[in-house]
Amino acid sequence: MGWAIALHGGAGDIPLSLPQERRQPREAALRHCLQIGVEALKANKPPLDVVELVVRELENIPVFNAGKGSVLTSSGTVEMEACIMDGTKRCGAVSGLTTVVNPISLARLVMENTPHIYLAFDGAEAFAREQGVETVDSSNFITQENIERLKQAKEANRVQIDYTQPIQKDVKEEKPEADGGLVNKMVGRIGDTPIIGAGTYANNLCAVSATGKGEAIIRSTAARDVAALMEFKGVSLKEAAAYVVEEGTPKGNVGLVAVSATGEVTMSFNTTGMFRACATEDGYWEIGIWPSDVQK
Amino acid sequence: MGGWAIAVHGGAGVDPNLPLDRQEQAKQLLTRCLNLGISALRSDLPAIDVVELVVRELETDPFFNSGRGSALNENGRVEMEASIMDGPKRRCGAVSGLSTVKNPISLARLVMDKSPHSYLAFSGAESFARQQGVELVDNDYFITEENVGMLKLAKEANTILFDYRIPLGMESCAAGVESPLQMNGLPISIYAPETVGCVVVDNQGRCAAATSTGGLMNKMTGRIGDSPLIGAGTYACDLCGVSCTGEGEAIIRGTLAREVAAVMEYKGLGLQDAVDFVIRNRLDDGKAGLIAVSNKGEVACGFNCCGMFRGSATEDGFMEVEIWNQ
Numbered sequence: 001m002g003w004a005i006a007l008h009g010g011a012g013d014i015p016l017s018l019p020q021e022r023r024q025p026r027e028a029a030l031r032h033c034l035q036i037g038v039e040a041l042k043a044n045k046p047p048l049d050v051v052e053l054v055v056r057e058l059e060n061i062p063v064f065n066a067g068k069g070s071v072l073t074s075s076g077t078v079e080m081e082a083c084i085m086d087g088t089k090r091c092g093a094v095s096g097l098t099t100v101v102n103p104i105s106l107a108r109l110v111m112e113n114t115p116h117i118y119l120a121f122d123g124a125e126a127f128a129r130e131q132g133v134e135t136v137d138s139s140n141f142i143t144q145e146n147i148e149r150l151k152q153a154k155e156a157n158r159v160q161i162d163y164t165q166p167i168q169k170d171v172k173e174e175k176p177e178a179d180g181g182l183v184n185k186m187v188g189r190i191g192d193t194p195i196i197g198a199g200t201y202a203n204n205l206c207a208v209s210a211t212g213k214g215e216a217i218i219r220s221t222a223a224r225d226v227a228a229l230m231e232f233k234g235v236s237l238k239e240a241a242a243y244v245v246e247e248g249t250p251k252g253n254v255g256l257v258a259v260s261a262t263g264e265v266t267m268s269f270n271t272t273g274m275f276r277a278c279a280t281e282d283g284y285w286e287i288g289i290w291p292s293d294v295q296k
Numbered sequence: 297m298g299g300w301a302i303a304v305h306g307g308a309g310v311d312p313n314l315p316l317d318r319q320e321q322a323k324q325l326l327t328r329c330l331n332l333g334i335s336a337l338r339s340d341l342p343a344i345d346v347v348e349l350v351v352r353e354l355e356t357d358p359f360f361n362s363g364r365g366s367a368l369n370e371n372g373r374v375e376m377e378a379s380i381m382d383g384p385k386r387r388c389g390a391v392s393g394l395s396t397v398k399n400p401i402s403l404a405r406l407v408m409d410k411s412p413h414s415y416l417a418f419s420g421a422e423s424f425a426r427q428q429g430v431e432l433v434d435n436d437y438f439i440t441e442e443n444v445g446m447l448k449l450a451k452e453a454n455t456i457l458f459d460y461r462i463p464l465g466m467e468s469c470a471a472g473v474e475s476p477l478q479m480n481g482l483p484i485s486i487y488a489p490e491t492v493g494c495v496v497v498d499n500q501g502r503c504a505a506a507t508s509t510g511g512l513m514n515k516m517t518g519r520i521g522d523s524p525l526i527g528a529g530t531y532a533c534d535l536c537g538v539s540c541t542g543e544g545e546a547i548i549r550g551t552l553a554r555e556v557a558a559v560m561e562y563k564g565l566g567l568q569d570a571v572d573f574v575i576r577n578r579l580d581d582g583k584a585g586l587i588a589v590s591n592k593g594e595v596a597c598g599f600n601c602c603g604m605f606r607g608s609a610t611e612d613g614f615m616e617v618e619i620w621n622q
Contacts, residue, residue, distance in 0.1 A: 089549045089580070095520070096418060116519045117545045121393060121418040123518015188420015189413045190392070197527040197551035215414045219386040221527040224551045225558070232562035 002281030003041045004265040007033055007054060009064040009275030011212045011255025014289055016272075023289070029061045030277040030287050038279050048086045048108075055082070055104040064275070067102060068141050071183040072150040078141040079185075081193045082107045083200040087207070087261070093194035096121035099135040100128045107194075109133065118194065146183070153184035182214070192217035197224035205230050206237055208258040212271055216253040220244070226258055236260075241268045299593040299611030300337040300499045304329050304350055306360040306605030307490030308541045308585030310619055319619055321359060326607040326617045329353050333496065334609055343496040343504035343537070344382040344405075351378070351401040351506045354492035358440050360605070361490035363399060366438050366510020368447045369517050374438040376400045376510050377524040379415075380408060383503035383532035383591075390524040393418035395438075398431040401508045404524070406430065415524065443513070450514035490605075491523055493530070493539030497589040499611065503537035505530045505553070512544070522547035527554035535560050536567060538588045542601065546582020550574075556588050566590075571598040 009030060037054040045053070059067025070078045082103035085091035092111025095118070097103050109131050110119050119127050128135060182191070191214030192199035201208045201223035208223040217223075222244050229240035237260040245254055245268040255269030257276060265278045272290065279285035304326055333350045341349070355363025366374040378400035379390035389408025392415075394400050406428050407416050416424050425432065491509035507530045509523040521544030522529035531538045531553035538553040547553075555574045559565050565573060567590040575586070575598040585599025587606060595608045607617040 091549060093520075096518075114516065115545075116516060116521075117548050118520040119516060119518045120520050121518055123516055126517065186411060186413060186416060186420055187423065188416045188418055190390075190415040190417050191413075195415075195525055195527070196548050197525075197554060201551070215412075218414045218526050219381075219388055221531075221551065221554045224527060224554055228555070228558040228562055232559055 002263045004259045004263045004278070004280040005034065005037045005041060005050070005054075006209075006257035006259055006265045006267055006276065006278035007037065007058070008209065008211055008255065008257045008267070008277075009058065011269045011271040011274035013252070013271060014273035014275070016290060016294065018289070025063050026275055027287060027289070029058070029063055030275060033057050033061075034277040034279055034285065034287065041281075048084070052084065052104055052108055055084075056102045059102050059104060062143050069143050069146065070141050071185075072142065072146050073187045073189070074154070074184050075187050076142075076147075076150060077187065078138055079187070079189075080141070081191060083194045083196065084108050084111060085196060085200055085202040085207070087202050087204050089203055091117055091196050091200075091202075093118040093196065093200075094120065094124045095190050095194050096188070097124055097128070098138045099125060101134040101136055106131070106133055117196070120190070121188075149183050191215075192222075197221045199223060201227055203227050203231075204261060206240075206258055206260045208241075208256055210254060210256040211274065212254040212269070216249055220249045220254070222249060222254055222256060226256065230260075237264045238266045241266045244268075245270050298499065298501070300497060301589045301593045301595040301608070301610040302330065302333045302337060302346065302350075302494070302496045303587035303589060303595050303597060303606065303608035304333070304354070304492070304494045305539065305541055305585070305587050305597070305607075306354065306492050308599045308604035309490075309583055309601040310603035310605065312602055314619075322605050322619065323617050325354075325357055325359050326605060329494075330607045330609050330615065330617065333494065337496070337498060337611075341498070342500075343498040343502045344380070346496045346498065347494045347504045347506035347537075348380060348401055348405050350494040350496075351380075351492060351508050352399045354494070355399050355401060355508055360492045361510045362492045362508040363510075364438050365440050365443070367490075367513040367515070368439065368443050369511070369515050369519070370451075371517055372439075372444070372447060373435055374510050375515075375517065375519075376438070376508070377520065378404045378506070378508035379524040379526060379530040380404045380506040381504065381526060381530050381532040381537070382408070383505075383534055383537055386533055388414050388526050388530075390415040390526060390530075391417065391421045392520050392524045393518070394421055394425070395435050396422060396432045397425045398433050398437070401506050403428070403430055404506075414526070417520075418518075438510070446513055491529070491541040493541060493587060495532075495537040495539050495587050495589045497537065497591055497593055499593075501591040501593075503532045503535070503589055503591055505532040505537035505539045507539045507541075509541075521545075522552070527551045529553060531557055533557050533561075534591060536570075536588055536590045538586055540584055540586040541604070542584025542599070543582045546579055547584050550578040550580070550582065550584075552578060552584060552586060556586065560590075567592075567594045568596040571596045574598070575600050
């Protein structure tokens, strides 16, 4: 028992040769965000507040693909998505945001202040203005690095999924995600992140955040399946997560972080790596990128 | 064991005082759509083609809330959504926020077949539609006079109307549920949503599901419901195909369509038991219904509100079109 927290900054084909100057700021960001979450938990903040707080921080850090630093669509624009859910299965989601500084906070406002769960594109932007959340010109989300990546993706004529892909984090019963999506994605593309049961899920047993290839996560309803295995088969959090990653989804596609109501934490992936961090009340903590037996 | 099966629905939650001629109209439409699907199955069309064909027909007829006849959003426009899923490889496609695409379900199919993605929405989905050359019509095509009147009523009542055909103040199908009803923790007026859907297993045991809707009357612009969400409104895998209808937010939260498959897969329940389990245990206070087929050629439906427009048929000659509880 006790609190537990896990967060991730995306799973994918992260080369073991990742240069130090790219690796270091990402590890520092993971550590920084974990620290913020742990402190909030120690201050007895409710899990829903903690996940929102931590994801806001991840969104504000440009090295991960969420908020500032979101990857670009084929038109060079940013379209951000996010989702938040708590153990009572209340949830909120947003897609197609272009000016909202912290998509995760707008998802929470959809959950709390509308009769709906999910708002997208112009309607979501209008709701953001009505609620008075912070907005900026869309150009503020665009980094030089992402302009370069779009250029490369366009030259290769493909949709790119790479190692600074999505972002999310998870605490106790709550689990939010925020994600800018794929490099060179089609305008209007919705990924797994805002979809309850795919990228995000929480109930009274556990909370799960998945990352990787959105289309694979959607069809495997990865996040819900971790909970469904615990609920219907009575397996543990670790077994359920391992099953989804090893049996339920194709290799190279999916990673997830999850916590259980009993304070367990697990981080599984079938990709080369996943930017991830976790901590539990009994003092355990971990920050990693590659599998622990590979990582130096 | 084996053989094809098909089920269609036109929404769960029916006004108990629905005039008899409207009931008859609904039954005729469901029967026509069932027969269309049955002929296609007899011609050995794959399940995925059959669900698309049947839902196109439901979208084209203005009676139910999808395609022509879609509910109107707060701005008096339609924003349609749909999704389709093919069981064998769990391929899927979804669309939201369509305002000019005559048959949203076919665009969802094209997202599945012709794009690297699973889900496209709003202007991006409309651009994709133009690029794919699907039939486009003016937004006015979808708007019926009846729906304009219902939006006006909904706006006067400052409420989101689930069923645009139920006059305000009339006891709704959700009678027995405390009023005011809540959705996502906030009050709404009447529960009685509509959507259309079709599930099919062909005689090779392949399952597919498709769902299409105009959403809620007087909904906020940009609102996405359960219909386009894989695992919520629509799901298909090797074992079964499922299409849901009802209170979207409850269906999303309950990941309702996936639940039917999950309890079959992880709990080992049969199709009808799985449907009953999900309707009983996974909806909390929400109102919804669903149709499902299994790879064994079984068909099942379930709902916890008063009535669902539905029809089903199997290869051994069974055929049924119903509105009320059995």
